[in-house]
Amino acid sequence: MGDPHPKLEAHALTRTFGRAAKAVHALGPVDLKIAPGEFTCVVGPSGCGKSTLLRIAAGILRPSGGKLTIRTRAQRPAAMIFQDYGIYDWKTVQANVRFGLDIQRVPREEADARATHWLSRMGLADFADAYPAALSGGMRQRVAIARALAVEPEILLMDEPFAALDAQLRTILQDELLALTQATRTTTLFITHSLEEAIVLGDRVLVMSARPGRVIAERRPPFTRPRTGEVRATGEFTALKSELWQLLRDEVGTEAAA
Numbered sequence: 327m328g329d330p331h332p333k334l335e336a337h338a339l340t341r342t343f344g345r346a347a348k349a350v351h352a353l354g355p356v357d358l359k360i361a362p363g364e365f366t367c368v369v370g371p372s373g374c375g376k377s378t379l380l381r382i383a384a385g386i387l388r389p390s391g392g393k394l395t396i397r398t399r400a401q402r403p404a405a406m407i408f409q410d411y412g413i414y415d416w417k418t419v420q421a422n423v424r425f426g427l428d429i430q431r432v433p434r435e436e437a438d439a440r441a442t443h444w445l446s447r448m449g450l451a452d453f454a455d456a457y458p459a460a461l462s463g464g465m466r467q468r469v470a471i472a473r474a475l476a477v478e479p480e481i482l483l484m485d486e487p488f489a490a491l492d493a494q495l496r497t498i499l500q501d502e503l504l505a506l507t508q509a510t511r512t513t514t515l516f517i518t519h520s521l522e523e524a525i526v527l528g529d530r531v532l533v534m535s536a537r538p539g540r541v542i543a544e545r546r547p548p549f550t551r552p553r554t555g556e557v558r559a560t561g562e563f564t565a566l567k568s569e570l571w572q573l574l575r576d577e578v579g580t581e582a583a584a
């Protein structure tokens with residue numbers, strides 16, 4: 327039997343920035359449970375608190391109220407991937423991928439072996455000694471993904487990881503991430519502006535309201551796993567996309583009117 331406990335659980339989570347008259351109520355209250363191995367996508371209007379939620383999950387930001395708990399078994403932390411890749415320009419590709427393992431004090435030889443494994447899995451074996459400046463945007467994002475997965479995180483937190491990429495590359499990386507996460511069954515919280523991305527990748531798509539962001543709807547894309555990017559061509563995909571867009575459009579409208 328699988329682990330019955332949620333991997334990530336948020337209860338009455340809120341976050342406010344600033345004080346008194348200038349306070350911005352950015353998030354919540356949010357209640358959320360993510361099961362082990364589940365891929366959860368979050369969509370919502372701009373500024374509704376999606377990144378705030380992720381930063382709280384990553385432990386970078388404290389909540390103002392409520393609680394967010396991540397249940398991890400070992401010293402395997404949550405790994406985070408950002409839109410701007412978050413890789414270091416002064417380290418080689420290999421050293422970037424090894425970075426999280428170095429922090430965990432994984433012995434050098436093992437760390438190098440794991441970095442090499444993930445680089446080759448992401449099609450970057452030939453670029454191990456290169457510096458990020460020599461790479462395209464898509465390759466830099468692959469480095470960030472390799473670095474995150476090399477630590478074998480129990481939870482993967484992704485904040486619009488493909489937003490800076492062109493449409494074709496974005497589709498390719500979506501399909502790669504889909505195959506990878508289906509193979510590893512890593513519990514993932516994934517934030518995106520793209521409904522397509524959310525439907526292709528997610529076991530669940532959560533729709534957030536305009537700020538302060540709350541979860542106002544939840545849909546489960548009706549595709550069995552393992553699935554491939556071919557689901558994009560189905561009628562169910564199109565129907566769910568327009569349903570989600572309808573929900574989101576109402577919220578974007580609320581925001582614009584406010």
Ligand SMILES: Nc1ncnc2c1ncn2[C@@H]1O[C@H](COP(=O)(O)OP(=O)(O)OP(=O)(O)O)[C@@H](O)[C@H]1O
Nearest residue numbers: 343344350352371372373374375376377378379537
């Ligand atoms: N450090 C901060 N100080 C003050 N306000 C902040 C801070 N971080 C976020 N905010 C505000 O909180 C709200 C939510 O921001 P957040 O970045 O979480 O939204 P988002 O949904 O991720 O936005 P987007 O989709 O545009 O990336 C916004 O109004 C933002 O201006």
